[in-house]
Amino acid sequence: MTKPNYAPRDWQSQPSYRFPDYKSTVLRGPTKPLVTIAASLSELTGPVFGHDAVDPLDSDLFLNAQKNGAPLGERIIVSGRVLDEYERPIPNTLIEIWQCNAAGRYHHDVDQHDAPLDPNFLGAGRCVTDDAGRYSFRTIKPGAYPWGNHPNAWRPNHIHLSLFGPSLATRLVTQMYFPGDPLLPLDPIFNSSPEGARDRLVADFSLAVTRPEDALGYNFDIVLRGRDATPMET
């Protein structure tokens, strides 16, 4: 194939499959080397979601599951741009997010944490980036919660994100964290990202994004693999 390829997954930025401090990786992460394949139409294409895939309310998690009032917690705006490695915006791409509520409890049947569910908060949303690659969500700041990885283990406040980008090669699932969280250096999932790259997972507080009388603002840019201008030499 002569079509330009996407830059490879950068293993100086991406976590390795097995990271023993995060115990679940030990029996689940692949152990054999990945087989590198040349890009074909199979990898250069991917699912396309139009703006009709989302409802405007989908990006407002403060509103989208209300039953008898407002969800509890601190309202926040999370917005930013989806870019590639060459700083080209990625328009019209689907972002899906999910998170726990302000008390640190997920609206999920398996979550056993002894913190209350919020009847007015689901914690799931989605949007499609605009022509400049921009996105914005309003939500509630997620709480920290304990997990069973090691004694007294707590996950820092975080929001899960899933993105497609233009091809199968640009698929990304990640987590966004909040600045100044004392749990960050203690979290093996955060620390699984190579040093030097993990700060890219931390949003910036932004007064410009903050909505007066409504919600604190955070900026979080997401960088997907870029497509080479010239074919790679091997």
Added chain:
Amino acid sequence: MTRGQTPSQTVGPFFAYGLTPEQFRYPFRGTASNVIAKAATDGVHIRLEGQVFDGKGDPVPDAMIEIWQANAHGRYNHPEDDRKDNLLDPDFAGFGRVGTDTDGRYWFDTVKPGPIGDGQAPHINVIVFMRGILSHAYTRIYFADEAALNAEDPVLARVGPARQATLVAGRDETPGGVVYRFDIRMQGENETVFFDV
């Protein structure tokens, strides 16, 4: 290159109400499902099913599997595939998503993809996510009844004979139709081949 890639992070155990809400009966509309063929979709309708196993051989009850495939005419529904000789099918987008059940099982109702015409055998692209993997894992499903085309496939050739079998789905004819079985083993002697795409 001016911006570093955002690192991948695990999908975690609690994605279902956001990513596969309808399958698990959460109150949110889904963007994708595991039924990707409609009655009117061209081609041979198939059930694709399997189980996901960890390194101890235990089923993985909290994995998410995504598939992306060409239609029966070997055409991807994407602007990059602009070949006019392979027909688009208005009743087939080609993307599916499913969460595994408590026994680690998954299934899709789809159609068998046609060859895309570049020397590769018919295949379905697969992305695997789960708690405990920090980056998603890419693999492919080939079809046991395409032995001649599989023998010429450049990706299977690169994988080599010792591990090719992990990528080939077995075919079964049942009263309900054609079923292909494709298990995913994250580790062990028969660890599925995963790709750096």
